[in-house]
Amino acid sequence: MTKKNRTKESSLIVLVGRVNVGKSTLFNTLIEEKKAVASPIPGTTRDVCYGQGTWRGKGFTVVDTGGFVQRPENEIEEQITKHAQRMIKEASVILFVVDSRTGFNPEDRAYFKLLRKLSKAPVVYVANKADSPSLILGTSEKEWLSLGIGAPTPVSAVTGRGVGDLLDDIYEKIGQTDTQEQSEQPPIRVAIVGRTNVGKSSIVNRMLGEERVIVSSIPHTTREPQDTALEFESRQFILVDTVGMRKKTKVRSSLEREGLIRSIQAIKRADVVVLVLESNVTPSKQESRLARIAVDSGAGLVIVINKWDLIEEKQSISSSVYEQFFRKELAFVSWAPMVFISALSGQRTSKILEYVGAVESEREREITQDDLTAFIKRSISKQPPQWMRNKKKPVIYGFSQAGTCPPKFSLSVKDSTGISYAYLRYLENNLRALYGFSGTPVMIYSEMRV
Numbered sequence: 001m002t003k004k005n006r007t008k009e010s011s012l013i014v015l016v017g018r019v020n021v022g023k024s025t026l027f028n029t030l031i032e033e034k035k036a037v038a039s040p041i042p043g044t045t046r047d048v049c050y051g052q053g054t055w056r057g058k059g060f061t062v063v064d065t066g067g068f069v070q071r072p073e074n075e076i077e078e079q080i081t082k083h084a085q086r087m088i089k090e091a092s093v094i095l096f097v098v099d100s101r102t103g104f105n106p107e108d109r110a111y112f113k114l115l116r117k118l119s120k121a122p123v124v125y126v127a128n129k130a131d132s133p134s135l136i137l138g139t140s141e142k143e144w145l146s147l148g149i150g151a152p153t154p155v156s157a158v159t160g161r162g163v164g165d166l167l168d169d170i171y172e173k174i175g176q177t178d179t180q181e182q183s184e185q186p187p188i189r190v191a192i193v194g195r196t197n198v199g200k201s202s203i204v205n206r207m208l209g210e211e212r213v214i215v216s217s218i219p220h221t222t223r224e225p226q227d228t229a230l231e232f233e234s235r236q237f238i239l240v241d242t243v244g245m246r247k248k249t250k251v252r253s254s255l256e257r258e259g260l261i262r263s264i265q266a267i268k269r270a271d272v273v274v275l276v277l278e279s280n281v282t283p284s285k286q287e288s289r290l291a292r293i294a295v296d297s298g299a300g301l302v303i304v305i306n307k308w309d310l311i312e313e314k315q316s317i318s319s320s321v322y323e324q325f326f327r328k329e330l331a332f333v334s335w336a337p338m339v340f341i342s343a344l345s346g347q348r349t350s351k352i353l354e355y356v357g358a359v360e361s362e363r364e365r366e367i368t369q370d371d372l373t374a375f376i377k378r379s380i381s382k383q384p385p386q387w388m389r390n391k392k393k394p395v396i397y398g399f400s401q402a403g404t405c406p407p408k409f410s411l412s413v414k415d416s417t418g419i420s421y422a423y424l425r426y427l428e429n430n431l432r433a434l435y436g437f438s439g440t441p442v443m444i445y446s447e448m449r450v
């Protein structure tokens with residue numbers, strides 16, 4: 001089940017908690033059926049159970065991650081754990097269940113930490129087995145507050161007491177998520193390209209291991225099996241063609257040509273291209289070619305110089321000297337951000353996704369027509385287009401934005417042959433000086449108007 005095919009009428013409520021806190025009983029109460037096997041023996045729910053329920057006319061799906069153990073000891077447990085983790089990642093709301101009778105348990109904290117790592121969905125904190133007034137009162141005591149999410153809501157899954165309020169609480173939280181989901185931006189598709197052995201796999205593995213990165217296994221409609229979806233600082237990314245890079249025992253082609261073809265295919269599917277170069281190797285023609293293909297396909301570009309740890313004279317020669325060198329070699333993409341990293345030590349690897357996110361925002365940037373009209377007037381008065389030999393006098397009527405991703409502009413002229421390529425470059429440089437557009441190609445066309 002994916003977020004896409006689960007409608008708002010069927011939000012996903014996922015029950016998480018250590019064994020024997022009463023998740024299966026609560027599951028049954030929520031769906032008003034006896035589906036899960038409730039038993040006092042710890043860990044008896046040996047599979048993830050699904051059920052459908054309704055509350056105040058709205059449907060929901062509830063999942064009990066009953067067999068979810070923190071350290072799987074055999075293959076079945078491992079499968080269950082993987083499935084449970086996937087469910088947590090997909091949850092609209094997580095019901096974090098603790099046991100009011102046993103009191104707060106250090107294992108509760110471990111579960112809470114793990115679920116927070118997996119998901120940003122709202123958490124409803126529930127103390128089950130609150131069957132008596134003294135147990136209900138007990139849930140407001142200090143020991144329960146240490147998670148930083150307030151006191152748990154007391155419920156009794158056996159008697160059903162408090163479950164209605166709990167469902168109201170859940171629906172309030174779902175309402176908040178729905179609004180967030182609607183404003184969600186589409187994922188940024190990223191291709192990490194470069195020649196064999198430059199460190200692409202090492203970079204991908206570093207990225208996926210970052211604490212702030214949530215690797216998602218949600219099958220996304222815009223995602224192919226060889227891609228990896230992840231979330232970083234509330235933005236979704238899809239790393240294009242990364243499965244080969246993620247696998248530890250990989251059979252990768254040693255043929256440079258095949259690698260190049262794969263890179264080109266990945267670039268064509270990407271919004272932003274991360275071109276990886278090596279700090280002590282001069283960029284080759286092939287590498288410049290990859291940058292060129294990225295520009296021509298309208299993708300954003302981030303240049304990553306890897307293996308920075310191998311540079312010994314870092315103390316005496318600063319990175320700016322190296323930057324000058326690489327900029328000279330790749331002068332046609334002078335606008336692309338450049339970052340020096342070491343996938344080996346992890347130095348600055350977290351910057352890559354920051355740059356990718358910033359570059360994508362630049363690709364999406366729109367300039368108002370008023371600003372563009374003022375811009376073209378100023379540009380012409382500073383430097384009018386030259387009258388080229390054997391051409392008609394260049395006359396510019398206007399300048400407007402024709403699109404985004406990447407930003408495209410249309411220069412409306414009397415005769416398009418009268419405007420030189422150099423003049424279009426001059427306008428591009430002016431645009432960049434004024435608005436930035438860091439890391440994104442900017443396209444300017446001259447269009448004839450009669």
Ligand code: GDP
Pocket residue numbers: 194195196197198199200201202203245306307308309310341342343344345
């Ligand atoms: P790929 O072919 O581009 O995916 O390259 P790999 O990630 O497989 O890396 C190729 C080799 O370079 C491996 O031996 C890595 O350990 C090594 N490597 C990757 N990144 C770095 C780095 O930042 N510094 C150093 N010294 N070695 C690195």
